[in-house]
Amino acid sequence: MFRKVLIANRGEIALRILRACRELGIATVAVHSTADAAAMHVRLADESVCIGPPSATDSYLNAIAILAAAEISGADAIHPGYGFLAENADFAQMVVEHGFTFIGPDPEHIRIMGDKIRAKQMAVELGLPVVPGTDGPVSGDDEAIAALARDIGFPLLIKAVAGGGGRGMTIVHGEEQLRESLRLARYEARMGFGDDRVYLERFLDHPRHIEVQVLADRHGNVVHLGERDCSLQRRHQKLVEEAPSPVLDMAAREAIGERVATAMRKFGYTNVGTVEFLWQDGEFFFIEMNTRLQVEHPVTEAITGVDLVREQIRAAAGEKLGFTQKDVRFEGHAIECRINAEDPRTMVPSPGKVQAFHAPGGPGVRMDSALYAGYTVPPFYDSLIGKLIVHDVDRAAAIRRLDRAIAECVIDGIPTGLPLLRALFAEDDIRASRFDTGWLGRFLERWQG
The missing domain is CATH 3.30.470.20 (ATP-grasp fold, B domain)
Structure with a gap:
């Protein structure tokens, strides 16, 4: 069993992890931004390390700062909670490569399931039922994409390959909306996720x-x-x-x-x-x-x-x-x-x-x-x-x-x-x-x- 776990998160989930560690007899390290210095998990943890200013980018999403905190505190495992870096395959890989245990799945599983296209392809391989749609990101001219859309049927969803948490989805009710909706969806995907690839999927109207x-x-x-x-x-x-x-x-x-x-x-x-x-x-x-x-x-x-x-x-x-x-x-x-x-x-x-x-x-x-x-x-x-x-x-x-x-x-x-x-x-x-x-x-x- 681990001797000390660093909790790479904040709020109620950080406190939830801290309680589980305490009941297992594991020491805890809380990391926090300057805005969370008085947070409950920081007050209750065995140790705490400030990892940056309030911005999440400079603190809870700062993988280098979190790994440094694990190193200086002598933690042997890192629990990411949810949100922030919890489903970041690169972070999970960095944790492992730096000699810590990542409390979660293997980085490759995170990577596969974090890509919506690969995840759907893997689901098919694993025998899970999937929503009818394109096998991968859509490409080609407008008519080719329109033909794919007609095969799937309207209404349909345009989904960002790199989307998640309900973000990166656009409903298209008819073919007349398709071209403009694709343009906007790709722009929003590029701005929100740094990846403008999208795919099409049947829209279920009362699921x-x-x-x-x-x-x-x-x-x-x-x-x-x-x-x-x-x-x-x-x-x-x-x-x-x-x-x-x-x-x-x-x-x-x-x-x-x-x-x-x-x-x-x-x-x-x-x-x-x-x-x-x-x-x-x-x-x-x-x-x-x-x-x-x-x-x-x-x-x-x-x-x-x-x-x-x-x-x-x-x-x-x-x-x-x-x-x-x-x-x-x-x-x-x-x-x-x-x-x-x-x-x-x-x-x-x-x-x-x-x-x-x-x-x-x-x-x-x-x-x-x-x-x-x-x-x-x-x-x-x-x-x-x-x-x-x-x-x-x-x-x-x-x-x-x-x-x-x-x-x-x-x-x-x-x-x-x-x-x-x-x-x-x-x-x-x-x-x-x-x-x-x-x-x-x-x-x-x-x-x-």
Whole structure:
């Protein structure tokens, strides 16, 4: 097992990793920007190292500074959390080459799945169902591309090869829009990702977003831990996640889970990963794989009792999984709500000082947050400041528990998304699970006025 782990992240996920390390008896090193000097994970870590000014580019994305911090602190492993450098294959390779252990998958797996074209090709090779579309980046004259588009059918998506996190996608409803949409999509891809390659894919008009969690060690053992339903999202950014999905029965759940586990075994994958699908009319379509811990991992932990961060660390240290697929049991229903520092009516970020903070509690309630009264939320990073997770015997009971927990949650001093969450779970469609990936966007148009 590792002696000391450097946590290359910030906020609630840094605190989550720190807690797992502490329970495993591992010392921790927190890295931080000057803006995060008073952050909770910095205050609680065994050691801390400042790696740069507030800009993420100069701190949390500065691979050289992070490696230097690992060297001077004597860390033997680096946990990237999620976001920042977590899915950067070059960083993972640098970690390994400098003699540290990267707590995550092998760099080559990150590299393959980080390229949307290669990921889709690999999914086909591994036997996963994919959305109909082009086999690679589109090229050629306008008529040749239009012919490809007609074969796929409208509406379709233009997707950036290097895109991710819901960015780099454009919907095209008809052939008359195709040429201009391609031009704009390539420009946005070049500006946003430094790569103007795009490909075409069928647009599903009422899908659910369903993802399968996998866990693998370095001894060939792979298990799936069920699925999560992440369909409540705005502009492809998730807001609410739940497990299990209300639209799948046990037979469908076991079938897709085993199919994913078999694919990952064939791939030689290690550590945690999430294979994401769109699901529509009973069919699954692979969209991408996230080669890291997910923001929404707590709902899987709640229904399985598996500590995913602890298992990540154990797997990276070379230990075997302590259980097999037949040992995995799914109990009850869990829901996670992301709480953002933003005005829910305008979605404008709202950094500032937290005057008062009270986390809800009681049976089946978990709050993952690095907030405390007097903490100042900086304006330089993602607006996620907390995750409220509830677990109960079934979905209806979980929603009632969530209603109670939201009412107990107090964050004073800055606007947050709590009013939006209260409004969401008052909706009949949400309580009855009558929604798709476009539902939240339509709701916000009405709710925001």
